[in-house]
Amino acid sequence: MSDRKGNDERLDPDLLLASAGAEGRGRLTVFLGAAPGVGKTYAMLSRAGRLRDSGIDVVIGLVETHGRADTAALLAGLEVLPRRPAAENRGIEAFDLDAALARHPRVMIVDELAASNPTGSRHPKRYQDIEELLGAGIDVWTALNIQHLESLADVVADITGVRVRERVPDVVLSKSDEVVLVDLPPAELIERLKDGKVYLPDNARRASELFFRLGNLTALRELALRRTADLVDDDVVDYVKRHAIKGAWASSERLIVCIGPDGLSERVVRTASRLASGLNAPFIVVSLERADHEVRADDPARIDALFRLAESLGGETRRLVSTDFVSDLLKLARSEHATQFVVGSKIRRRWWPFRGPTLGEALVARAGGLAVHLITEERDEQPRPARPRRRLFVQVSAVAHAVASVALATALGVAIGRLVPLSNVSLLFLLAVVVSAIRAGHVAALIAAVLSGLAYNFFFIQPLYTFTIASPHEVFAFTVFLVAALFAGGLASRVREQAEMARARAVAVQSLYDFARKLSRTARTEDVLWAAVSQLNESFGRPAVLLMPNGEELTTAAAWPPDAELDVTDMTAGRWAFEHNEPAGQRTGTLPASAYQFRPLSSPHGVVGVCGIGWGGQEIDGQSERMLLAVMDQAAIAIDRARLADESIAQATRLQSETLRAALLSSISHDLRTPLATITGAVTSLRELGDRMEPESRDDLLLTIEEEGARLSRFVANLLDMTRIESGSLEVRRDWLDVADVIRAAVERCRRYFPDLVVETSIAADLPLMQGDGVLLGQVLFNLLDNASKYAAGEPVRIYARREADAIVISVTDLGSGIAKADLETVFDKFYRRGKADGRAPGTGLGLSIARGFVEAMGGTIHAESPAQRRRGTRMVIRFPLPEPGKTIAALP
Incomplete structure (x- = not known):
């Protein structure tokens, strides 16, 4: 710009x-x-x-x-x-x-x-x-x-x-x-x-x-x-x-379109689309649902069809569950900066005495500054299909409940009236109406109210056993009772319906809560997938599959029932949903011949998989749709979280590998360069000076070459040993060993390399033989002595060997500065080096790691203890279990 x-x-x-x-x-x-x-x-x-x-x-x-x-x-x-x-x-x-x-x-x-x-x-x-x-x-x-x-x-x-x-x-x-x-x-x-x-x-x-x-x-x-x-x-x-051209601009318009499951709503949506097109304005289609009313079986399917129509016409869709539509619509208009409402308005009979304001009339009265378009129905417009008749056994059950309740109330009233006079027997019938409403719904309440009025009149209003009412005040009382019974029955049935709705919603919420808790305790992707398909199958009673990317292909990662199979059409629909991030399969616009409806599992990082539900050609109602979306969202987040956890572990492994690689390069650059430089310098001096050097100087240079060569040899040997341990190619022999002989050989080898080091040994006389590899055990002891010599601070190093219960215990103790408690396990890591006390080179950082690898390969354990004696020093303790009589100890892989 x-x-x-x-x-x-x-x-x-x-x-x-x-x-x-x-x-x-x-x-x-x-x-x-x-x-x-x-x-x-x-x-x-x-x-x-x-x-x-x-x-x-x-x-x-x-x-x-x-x-x-x-x-x-x-x-x-x-x-x-x-x-x-x-x-x-x-x-x-x-x-x-x-x-x-x-x-x-x-x-x-x-x-x-x-x-x-x-x-x-x-x-x-x-x-x-x-x-x-x-x-x-x-x-x-x-x-x-x-x-x-x-x-x-x-x-x-x-x-x-x-x-x-x-x-x-x-x-x-x-x-x-x-x-x-x-x-x-x-x-x-x-x-x-x-x-x-x-x-x-x-x-x-x-x-x-x-x-x-x-x-x-x-x-x-x-x-x-x-x-x-x-x-x-x-x-x-x-x-x-x-092109950011200046000019006069009209104020932006935005429409809110109110719909319900009635037959007029389709005309409302189409009219609103044409109006929005003429105004060049966006529009939002809002479905209105009362929170305290029972949802009819066909309502969710009608709303979903209207939403699909609105989306095809370029509109947005929202759901609004409320008990005060006007207030909530005005709040929505303020939050969305809407300027106009489009509402359907049915033709109503004005003589009806209980006529209240329609939604359009209420909006006109309260929507100050906002335009309200009322879309009226045509005279010959098809009415909304009638409420489907209830099943026969439901109607019979309602009648039975009503008759039984009224009969029981009548019998009680007659029985009690013979004992004591009752002036308020109508309360028994009112109770019968309420019980019928709670037990069997509003149909039973209506029948019970009518039957109660007839029974009350026949059995308890003079003259008895006729439907004639003699006294005017009895007429008034009967009328009040009948109206009260109708209202009480209606309210009780409404409470029952609301309780059933609340119970259904509580079950759905509890199911989602249990699923969320299950996912929160699940870290592996496979466990998340199986939890998701089992939840989908349990919630909808339909077969469910989850498809996950495997390289370039999309494969079935989990299915319930487990033997569910997908044909070519199903897999094609699943791939389409994954690649295009939109539903495919049954009851969609893409490959509707598939037995499943596939929906992408979308997370903040993209599509992580595809969920397939076999609906069997049935429509998805609103409750099932919301439940499905909630389960899919939770599953997508859990899958994404598990994937990120796997990537985090892999990244940590890569970082650790990079750290070890850097440590290896650092160790090689130091531990190879130093002895090589020393050897090169000594050889160069010998070649240039030759016989002109003093014999003592020449011997010192040759000794230096020998020592640095040995040091270089030990370093290479350590690298090879670590490579053998990590690659699993370490071969362990199973010979009967005298531990005392191995200890003495290791001490003698150490004295050749470190003549100033004092090593004290204490070996129990009853020390039994053990099965193991003498060469590996000798290398372990040499590495421990080599490590102890760096931190002994002039004090002797002690080796103890004894039998404890069913194990041979060997310990190597120095009286140096010791090891911090937090580092007792870290000292066995590769390339770990502590500060040195005697000025010598710290080594490669592989000695203790190799020692642990050899000991574990022979079936033993090794650990460090600090302080060892007198609040100082370090003790390395090796423990080899003794085999039972007639058995041998197998080496670890």
């Missing part, structure tokens, strides 16, 4: 991000017309021919000429992709999507954007095939008639009387990169129809009678021109924003 632009001329960040996201994606060009026959395909093929002549790679993926000779002639010279036979429809050929992707031309022409694919295709709709081509970087040209737009379906039906079945979401057209309007005056189009240039004669006659009438075509032409103008206006606005 140029420095000349000020703060008011900043480029729009959303458009910049959108432009960046479109990199590598193909461009969509839509040839839009008002009706069939205006020349969309002809214009598209004419333009393709010119593009081919200019050297651009153009391929015809699918074109429908409908028998028009002029259109078919334009195909000459253009490459036409062969069609494939439909999988489940013999004799029908379909667009070959896989061949188009493999051919990958610069421009692909795929006619009839709104068409449906044959059963068994990867996608049910052709616009979904085009979306996949665009994602692969192929430019696509296609054609569309205005009546096929989803938001205009009801308007077109009102204009033409024909309900269009093949529809395209508006978002497809709004996301197109170019719209070419192919226009033809209605009168000229009708003449083309009569001349047989649109349909064959029989089809043309029927079309002219039903659809191709002057009024219809004029209205459709106006819709096409308006929608094209809106798209051009959007392009102009985007251009102005993208």
